[in-house]
Amino acid sequence: MTKRFSSGCMAVVFIALTLFLHPARAIAEPTIRIGVSSVVEVDPFVRHTLKELSEAMSDYPLVFEVMPPTQVLSASKKREFDFLIVGPQTMVLLDQLGLAHAIASERSSFSNKADHALALTIVKHKITPEADIARVGLIGPIDSVKGTLIKEVLSSKRTLAEKVQVNYFDSLKELIDSFKTGTIDAMALEPCTLEKNLTLLKNVIVIRETVTDIGQCSISQASYPKTQFAALNGVPADLTDTVAATLKTIFYNGHSTWVPSVSLLPIRHLLEKHKVKEYLAVQPMSIQHLLDRFFYFIVTIVGVVLLFVIHSFLAEVTVRKQTNKLLEIQHAKEEAERDARDKQSKMESLERLNIVGQMSSMIAHELKQPLTSLENYLNALSLLVQKEPQDKLMMEYSISKMIESNRKAAEIIDHVRQYAKSAKSIRTVINVSTLAAKIFRDFEFRTKIEKNLLIQFRASIVPNIYVEADELELSLAIYNVLKNALDAVKSKENAQISLEVRSDGSNCMIVVSDNGESLSNEQKENLFNPLRSSKADGIGLGVAIVKRIMEAHAGRLEFNFGREGLSAILILPMCSQV
Template sequence: MKFLKPCIALTVLVLSSAVYALPEITVASLPWSEDTLGVKALDSTLSYLSSELKGKYEIKHVSLPAEELKKAVTENKVDYFISNSLFYTSVSASSGGQTAARIAVLWNPRTSSPTYGEGATIVVRKDSNIHALSDLQEKSLFVPSQNDTFTYLSLLGEIAKSGHQPREFFKSVEYGDGKHKTVIEKVLSKEADIGVVRTCYLEEHPNYEVESQLRVVNLKDFPVINCKTSTDLYLGTIFAATAEADPYLNRLILKTLLEMPAENGYIWTAGGNLSASHALLQTLNAEQYGSLSQKFFFRKLQEHADVLILLALIVAGLISHSIRSNYLIEKRTKELKEIQKTFNETTQKLNNMQKVGLIGLMSSMIGHELKQPLTIIMNYLQGLKVQSKTGKLDAKNILTALTQIETQTVRANAIIQRVRSYAKQEKPQVQSVNFNQLIHKAVTYLNQTAQRHVKVSLKLPKKEVVVQAEPTDLELSVYNLLKNAADACTEVKKPEITVELTEDSRVELKIFDNAPEIDEETFKNLGTLFKSSKQNGLGLGLAIVKRVAEANGGRLEFQKDEAGRLFVILSLPKFEERN
């Protein structure tokens, strides 16, 4: 009997621990031992998830070779997995896109978008006679590790595009211990002719003595990244859910990742484009690639562009027929109601996509910027509808309204084409822009879209001020600044905005308003993505303006006057300085 009580207590303890065991979340990944800041961010990610979900879930991390990880994902033996974009695309291809779903993407701080987060850099000794891709043939190559297929495949993709057979290109391929430092050492010691490392490794681990002995081969000029790269750029590291992962838990994981503090500048974000990864796997004829899903982001862009073009054709037909008779006016009014319904649905879809947060920066930019032309178009459509009901609709009013609709339709299409050029890494079409006229145009758009009247005072020089910039980018930037000033004056009875343009050593646009003083926390977060003083705001407007300014050799600054009120300065190089 004296042993009975302790046995009962032990039994109760074991049973209670089993009953109250936390649900386990299994996060799998390829083995990582690389000495990069991106990998350090992944280690911090697992620690942060464990800390934030403590008491709710138990995080378990497993490291698996590529084939085992692929099997575990397709058979739903893990809940989530972390991988490069090529592995993710390959896994999705094997099931037509039904196996995995992207949750978030790791954003490299040296790039303008997570779409261009990773690539490969080819290094050789400076005294080597290797200067071009063709010189790499029949040379010995050293790769960080056998698990780092991304770096190796990125290099093979460049070789395939140059017209060579990548699998039979090198004399030998040797794999290291996972550390990029080992690759550099092998090249400098002449144990390997060529080394390949992750893009941005050299910039993240600066060593002048080492770099002075190396040369980068096949150096590409990509303005979207502040690193030396020898290959095309691909989407950054992906945090993905398997097919049977709990949707509620997916939302919780996404929220936690987006709120995670930056680790050496790396942050988790949503969206990004996989088209470069698809193209690389097609080039290399990767296994089972033929069943890839076609539901890519730019397909949606093309669909919206077709709707806008179709609208322009319908409106053009309406102009010629409405003038002839009241019967045709009634007929076209009915068509306009259908068009208005279509635009309402399109706008609602864009808003919903932004709130979910899974479409990323590129799609969020479109939703953010298309609201302005769509709002103007809908205002004119509603005006035609009201005039039709009151019997005041005539040919002159129709022509005026439809001219404005056509103008805004062309403008919306220009915005879409501009965003597409970002994803394609196309250089902006810089040209001379009359800054005075552009400001007047932006003020006109503000008046057409503002919820209430805002007094705008212009202090512009009589002399024409010319800058070198991409017109659509600069126009959207000025409009965003004006709209932010107007939104800040929501609680002011008589909102006022002052726009001042000066030209001295640089061209400066200053925008003042009479909004209330803002607190230091809000002031500190201005221009930062995912930090906004507006409810449901993503902080996109100012972030877009900031990057446009920097891309054109300028800058965006925020200052306070003596009363503590905010004003913004957009500074650009003078026309002669830019030339």
């Protein structure tokens, strides 16, 4: 015989009593089997519902059976019941499996809305940081929805809400004692429990506090649908209507009652968010489920597609309007590029002519030595020819020296011609110390003797610093900065020009300094600008030429502006002596 329902989760059978009181009708009416989840069986409202159903439907044989939520699912699959009273999570699973549908939802005593019937008041000590809460106490039995609800309330202050441990207690006294002794960090109470026990609970605060619309009791912010009364799919519609109509007449505690079923979508979202495994394991792939689960996502995708279509149409119109403008801009750009290339070509030609012009004075001085040697050896050879007997060995020596001097002069001229024709530079390992010293001595001699200028020259040269460079181009760069220094001081008394060659271990630095007049801001800004010269007879290409030579050799040109004069610094990477 089925056990009578009691606080010890017992079932009650009214079949014998019904047959005795109404034998004729009892045989005619079918037996109504109602399964009750053990999670909701302890709720006074559910117990009151069972009692009221037994009295209101006394003409029907009623059988109630209490069982854990997991057994509710298996029993429903076997169709062992007609109706079920379950928590919201079990109702979601039943609906997903297509086993049952809700016909009524509980409206609690503290809210006018059935979808806010499930709420908790989570309290903590005032001095306990919310982020440090790791253990929360709750009056049993084990309820996964309430446990998930606790994690939802605390999730705003935690990176992993799953770290919260929920402990279940048999009574409110045990729960409060554990809270006071520190066994748990917070308590999850039923709504209005805090207000009824203010003398026992002091120096506590409610996490994410809000108030109920009935009774103005403090609760934590999140609230959801609660107990559901469900009919298994396939139960006759008239029987379902009879039970639903009876439920509407049941009231408890002045306000709690059954109302038409509400949407359980918030419960679905809660279970999804916290990845409750029981929920994830039984998700059916139906169109309705997909709509329920991904409604906002689908709406978003549709909206994005519509926006994309509208944007594409507007973009097409805009493109057509802008095509002609873009073509005009492109034509103008091509024309500007052609003009720029022409100007650049002219500029390079002008620079190269200027370089060749500057080279001429250097080369003239360089050619003096081989030409003078050639002349001397010719004179010596003339004397040897007239001398008797003739010194054949000395004549051969003179002829070889003449050939050597001629070849040296030809090499100098060929190098200049190659550079003028844009030939590639010829790079070799050069002793910068020796080259700079020679150019500086020659420049000093020509300045003092040929130009008759009284200028003090000073040199400080670290010996044997080597770089890989084109000797002619490097000579031209050094000559240019020396010439600029001379132009700056040639009209000044106590004029000075100094040369310093040093290294920092990886770079060679050739520093040419003068004590001429300091440069204005405009002159500093235009220092690297071709065709902008402060000299009346200059075209401003000297610095640009030196800069280009330095950059072609992976180096750079820098300036140091002092109170008086200017220092030009040629920086080149060093190399090892070959």
